[in-house]
Amino acid sequence: MQASQSQQLEMYRHMVTSRYYEETIAAIYMEGKTPKFDMANGTIPGEMHLSNGQEPVAAGVCAHLAPADVVTATHRPHHIAIAKGVDLDAMTAEIFGKKTGLSGGRGGHMHLFDTAVNFACSGIIAEGMGPAAGAALAMKMRKQKHVAVAFIGEGAANQGAFHEVMNLAAVWSLPFVCVIEDNAWGISVAKSGSTAVPHNDVRASAYGITGYRVGNDPLEIFAIAGEAIASARQGEGPCLIEVSTLRMAGHFIGDAEGYRGESEKASLAELDPIPIFRKRLLESAAKLSEAELEDVEKNARERVDLAVARARAAQEPAPEEALEKVFAEVDRG
Numbered sequence: 001m002q003a004s005q006s007q008q009l010e011m012y013r014h015m016v017t018s019r020y021y022e023e024t025i026a027a028i029y030m031e032g033k034t035p036k037f038d039m040a041n042g043t044i045p046g047e048m049h050l051s052n053g054q055e056p057v058a059a060g061v062c063a064h065l066a067p068a069d070v071v072t073a074t075h076r077p078h079h080i081a082i083a084k085g086v087d088l089d090a091m092t093a094e095i096f097g098k099k100t101g102l103s104g105g106r107g108g109h110m111h112l113f114d115t116a117v118n119f120a121c122s123g124i125i126a127e128g129m130g131p132a133a134g135a136a137l138a139m140k141m142r143k144q145k146h147v148a149v150a151f152i153g154e155g156a157a158n159q160g161a162f163h164e165v166m167n168l169a170a171v172w173s174l175p176f177v178c179v180i181e182d183n184a185w186g187i188s189v190a191k192s193g194s195t196a197v198p199h200n201d202v203r204a205s206a207y208g209i210t211g212y213r214v215g216n217d218p219l220e221i222f223a224i225a226g227e228a229i230a231s232a233r234q235g236e237g238p239c240l241i242e243v244s245t246l247r248m249a250g251h252f253i254g255d256a257e258g259y260r261g262e263s264e265k266a267s268l269a270e271l272d273p274i275p276i277f278r279k280r281l282l283e284s285a286a287k288l289s290e291a292e293l294e295d296v297e298k299n300a301r302e303r304v305d306l307a308v309a310r311a312r313a314a315q316e317p318a319p320e321e322a323l324e325k326v327f328a329e330v331d332r333g
């Protein structure tokens with residue numbers, strides 16, 4: 001499955017929006033946290049995990065999804081939220097802990113939840129597996145042609161939740177796809193120190209399903225994800241995709257990265273998927289022009305700057321409202 005010119009441009013838009021978004025977040029993050037670093041303080045309270053380098057995964061997979069399809073993501077969620085179409089104003093306000101945020105500022109950057117486009121993420125690794133498979137079970141029972149996609153890290157693929165959910169998703173033949181973002185590190189632990197096999201696609205055979213493996217190339221990810229999502233949507237059961245991607249920054253902002261070799265750090269800029277994709281869009285059959293790409297980049301910057309300005313101006317939530325909506329009454333009709 002090949003991406004059309006407009007799909008390629010859309011993928012580039014998601015990638016540059018996510019990159020500029022995170023550069024902006026990174027620049028703001030230390031506001032209010034100096035001279036003595038206190039994670040709870042500042043314009044953006046809490047931990048911050050950036051996904052720069054991993055943008056192709058979100059862009060290539062989410063290109064095949066509609067708002068009715070469900071996505072669960074991880075503690076490193078911005079690229080996926082943006083590609084799934086989460087409202088940037090409400091997402092930014094949530095990250096800033098503001099009243100206008102997706103959850104009124106209660107969740108922060110690891111707990112973005114947007115029912116409008118069926119997106120959720122969690123700071124608990126592999127936590128999204130169960131809810132995504134549950135959504136897939138509901139879709140199947142309702143005879144809907146939607147799919148659920150759970151994004152997890154390669155570290156999370158060693159959690160019990162991963163194995164249990166993959167097994168039941170296969171037993172029940174659910175419209176479910178698990179995308180493993182293998183960025184080679186689980187905090188400071190290399191994949192070889194946590195995972196018995198070099199690549200997780202082989203684990204698919206343990207569940208009797210198809211496993212795919214692909215590199216950090218948006219067009220190749222688009223092609224593989226297109227096949228996997230179409231087969232899940234057509235009722236052919238779940239599958240697993242592992243993408244060998246790239247964590248360009250530390251585990252979180254503030255990580256000194258003493259565990260990462262100098263040669264690996266030095267090679268990161270050359271592997272940056274955004275300039276590589278940009279060059280390809282100009283040179284390949286897509287034949288996009290410099291002006292078209294600059295327009296996408298300018299629009300992305302303006303959209304991000306607007307979301308940040310709105311989040312800065314938004315009201316702080318009232319402390320006495322903190323527990324409202326935490327325990328919701330469920331209408332079982």
Ligand SMILES: Cc1ncc(C[n+]2csc(CCOP(=O)(O)OP(=O)(O)O)c2C)c(N)n1
Nearest residue numbers: 076123124125153154155156183185186187
């Ligand atoms: C159940 C659980 N155990 C431990 C942690 C602490 N923790 C946060 S991120 C992380 C590493 C995750 O690595 P990976 O899944 O590869 O994702 P990445 O950070 O590389 O995106 C761990 C162990 C957690 N959040 N949840």
